[in-house]
Amino acid sequence: MTVVSAAKSRALAFLPNKVKNQLEAYADAASTLFEVRDPRVLGAIGPSAVRGTILKRGKQGVPTIIPASHRAYFDWSYPSDFPEMAELYSRAKRGQWNGDDLPWHTSVDPLNPEVPLLPDDFLGWHRADEFGLKLDAREKAQLRHSVTSWMLSQFLHGEQGALFAAAQVTEAVQFFDGKYYGATQVMDEGRHVEVFHRYLDTKLDKLYQINDNLFVIIDALMNDGRWDMKFLGMQIMVEGVALGAFSTLYKETKEPLLKELLKNVIQDEARHVHYGVLALREHIITELSESERREREDWAFEVALLMRNRFLAYEVYEEWFEHKMSREQWRAFITGSPGMERFRHLMFARMVPNLREIGLLSDRIKPHYDRVGLSKYFGGIAADQLTGDQMLSDLDGLPRPAAAANEEYALAAE
Ligand SMILES: [Fe+2]
Ligand SMILES: [Fe+2]
Numbered sequence: 168m169t170v171v172s173a174a175k176s177r178a179l180a181f182l183p184n185k186v187k188n189q190l191e192a193y194a195d196a197a198s199t200l201f202e203v204r205d206p207r208v209l210g211a212i213g214p215s216a217v218r219g220t221i222l223k224r225g226k227q228g229v230p231t232i233i234p235a236s237h238r239a240y241f242d243w244s245y246p247s248d249f250p251e252m253a254e255l256y257s258r259a260k261r262g263q264w265n266g267d268d269l270p271w272h273t274s275v276d277p278l279n280p281e282v283p284l285l286p287d288d289f290l291g292w293h294r295a296d297e298f299g300l301k302l303d304a305r306e307k308a309q310l311r312h313s314v315t316s317w318m319l320s321q322f323l324h325g326e327q328g329a330l331f332a333a334a335q336v337t338e339a340v341q342f343f344d345g346k347y348y349g350a351t352q353v354m355d356e357g358r359h360v361e362v363f364h365r366y367l368d369t370k371l372d373k374l375y376q377i378n379d380n381l382f383v384i385i386d387a388l389m390n391d392g393r394w395d396m397k398f399l400g401m402q403i404m405v406e407g408v409a410l411g412a413f414s415t416l417y418k419e420t421k422e423p424l425l426k427e428l429l430k431n432v433i434q435d436e437a438r439h440v441h442y443g444v445l446a447l448r449e450h451i452i453t454e455l456s457e458s459e460r461r462e463r464e465d466w467a468f469e470v471a472l473l474m475r476n477r478f479l480a481y482e483v484y485e486e487w488f489e490h491k492m493s494r495e496q497w498r499a500f501i502t503g504s505p506g507m508e509r510f511r512h513l514m515f516a517r518m519v520p521n522l523r524e525i526g527l528l529s530d531r532i533k534p535h536y537d538r539v540g541l542s543k544y545f546g547g548i549a550a551d552q553l554t555g556d557q558m559l560s561d562l563d564g565l566p567r568p569a570a571a572a573n574e575e576y577a578l579a580a581e
Contacts, residue, residue, distance in 0.1 A: 207462050211396070212387050212469065219383035225324075226376045233385075236392040239338040251445050251551075252344035259351035259438055262555075264431055266362040273424040275370040277312040280304070282421050284315040289419065289506030298492055298500045310487065316367065317483050318416065320375035323363040325409055328385035329439075330356035332401035339394035345446055352442065355435040362428055370424065375482045380473060395450050399463055402443025403521050404470045408478075410436050410558075411514025415506065418562045434555035440521060441550045447525040448551075464527045468535055471518065475511060475539070519544035524551065 218224045224231055247253060277284055290310070295302065302310065333356050337349030367374050388400040413436065417429040451460055484497040492500075501507055519541055522528045528536070528545065536542055 207465075211391060211466065212383065215383045215386035215390065218386055220379045223379060224386070225379065225382035233389040235335060235389055237335055237339045237394055237397065238392070240341050240394075242341075242343055246343050249342040249344040249445070249449075252342060252348050252442065255438060255442055255445070256344060256348040256351060259348060259355070262434060262438065263351070263354065264358075266358050266365070269362065269428055269431070270424055271365070271369070273422075275422060275424060277315070277371055278305070278308040280308060282423075283308075283311060284420055284422050284425070285311050285416075285506065286419050286421075289504065290314065290500075291504045291506075294500065294503065298496050300488070300491070300500075310483075312371065312373070313483050313486065314480060315416075315420075316371045316373035317375045317480050318412065319363055319367050319371065320373075321378050321381055321478070322409065322412065323360065323367060323374075324377040324381060325385075325405060326356055326359040326363055328381075328388070329401060329405065329409075330360055332385075332388055332397055332405075333439075335389075336394060336397055336401070339397070340446060342446065342449075345442070348442055352439055355439070359432055359435070362432070366425065366428060378478060378480075378482065380478060384470060384473070395447060395455075396463070396466070398443055398447055398450075399467060399525075399527075400470065402439060403447065403518065403525070404467065404474065406436055406440045406443065407518030407521065408474050408514050410440060410517045411510055411512075414513045414517075414558070414562055415510040417559075419506065419509075430559060433559060437550065437553065437555035437558050440517070441553075444521050444524050444549055444551045451526045460526065461531070464529060464532050467522055467527050468532055471515075471522075471541075472539065474514070515541055515544045516547055517550070520547035520549040524549035 276282070287307075292302075292307065330353065333349060333352040337346055337353060340346060340349060384400060384405060388397050388405075391397060391400070410433065413429050413433050417426060417433060420426055420429075451463065455463070479498055479501045481494070481497070484494065484501075488497060519528070519536070523545060533542065533545070536545070
């Protein structure tokens with residue numbers, strides 16, 4: 168413990184729990200900003216951080232209005248200008264599915280230990296004692312229900328952000344083949360909102376508010392007029408987190424309806440990240456100056472850190488443990504839980520190779536990733552070389568089917 172944090176702990180020890188937790192929440196919000204070192208990145212994220220974590224705009228119980236300022240890019244000559252995107256569009260049309268066809272008749276009991284929503288070791292009960300958490304079997308099942316509902320609620324809110332971002336990007340992208348493809352993504356994201364909401368509403372009967380840090384990222388993307396920042400934020404960073412989270416839950420849940428739902432969503436999301444890689448690789452390498460590229464590289468690193476450090480289910484903490492443990496203890500409990508470790512692994516295994524592929528992992532930034540333990544992902548397979556089927560086979564522990572277009576690469580990578 169540093170001298171400063173020891174002094175802080177001594178000062179906080181004299182305060183009532185509620186005041187202490189509130190102060191800790193503010194300190195936590197402020198520390199979001201201190202992680203940002205590039206002043207241009209601070210300028211882009213700072214106002215959103217204030218709106219999300221201090222003003223809590225996502226939790227006011229009223230619709231949130233976020234101004235958008237991107238430019239719509241029309242082209243009256245309708246060119247065929249990006250064959251790989253055209254191929255993705257064609258695959259997306261064939262891959263459409265109807266949320267009504269999922270097995271909604273499945274009866275889901277979130278407290279049934281025979282069909283657990285999450286495995287027992289997800290939160291790591293063996294560690295609970297260290298943190299003074301004494302829970303009986305029923306309370307553990309209820310907590311599993313809460314954590315699963317929290318995760319799915321954040322998926323749902325993230326999907327609403329993805330729906331609007333996909334619509335904006337469809338307007339703003341300069342490739343006409345990208346606009347055709349983008350229209351399918353708008354449909355995909357609409358369907359994702361529909362199925363996650365239906366599951367939460369009819370099966371789990373519990374919906375959490377949007378996490379402050381997720382709000383910060385969505386707010387920053389919606390406000391940024393530069394289309395490639397929306398792309399980078401949504402198609403690479405948020406979709407990367409989504410794929411990591413969906414994949415973790417797909418792999419670990421025993422509930423068959425949820426598994427089927429996630430399987431379908433993962434197939435769509437794999438295309439979305441692929442699209443982000445195609446569009447950004449072209450744009451960053453051919454259109455941006457070195458200074459602009461560097462700004463995006465710093466932004467991506469900061470957002471990756473935010474995502475790693477900040478999605479810590481504080482909403483569940485406030486509901487369950489506010490009077491039993493400090494926020495700091497909860498942070499340590501959740502951060503070190505085996506399920507969260509597996510989630511972070513899958514998230515960065517998907518995200519970091521994509522950053523490399525679009526030119527945002529130069530030798531200048533690599534030591535920063537190395538410092539936070541992420542260099543092991545530098546050589547992974549990027550989204551343009553990995554289909555949804557291949558991703559699902561990896562998760563199921565089956566041999567990965569090589570798609571016709573990338574057979575050679577996939578085999579080389581084995
Ligand atoms: Fe989605
Ligand atoms: Fe998506």
